[in-house]
Amino acid sequence: DSGVTQTPKHLITATGQRVTLRCSPRSGDLSVYWYQQSLDQGLQFLIQYYNGEERAKGNILERFSAQQFPDLHSELNLSSLELGDSALYFCASSPWAATETQYFGPGTRLLVL
């Protein structure tokens, strides 16, 4: 158990819908990262937050957004969902921004029908 929690574990929804994925980092970690794992793209970095502020953006679609709240939990919002958004979404956390080890949550498996 990494100490990072993600909810829900599984999510099935329809095209065009909007979903919110939630992540709670390990106790004391200030940095939260979101990654997407799909069959065709592999594991890709989406976005990072550090202590409530956006720190870096990767290959994140405009339909996707995230935020980190004062209690340090983070939410990833996916809207106007398409079939291709079906993937495993991971959250990871680390103590602060610079190159600490990232510990991953169990992931949220999203299926868009």
Added chain:
Amino acid sequence: AQKVTQAQTEISVVEKEDVTLDCVYETRDTTYYLFWYKQPPSGELVFLIRRNSFDEQNEISGRYSWNFQKSTSSFNFTITASQVVDSAVYFCALSEAGYTGTASKLTFGTGTRLQVTL
């Protein structure tokens, strides 16, 4: 841009065999970090090791060992006396240090699926 290559897509071994998973990386930074993660069939990503670019000492942890060679930009992972529980997808990843306080996203390889059978 940073890149990680895991050329072996899938490896099958019989239990108790030794197996080496290859990882080759590309980066322009002189300071960087290399990682290995394990993804068992249950799907979570489990951290195995982190190495910084200034430490080329090989590391051994039980049946696991890692060989870091800057000269060939490789960070290979060997499992000695493999067991069925080692069956998983193994990912090599790279993070560039950047400036203090800057982001440290992980760039992953495509993974190597290891199947250990009896």
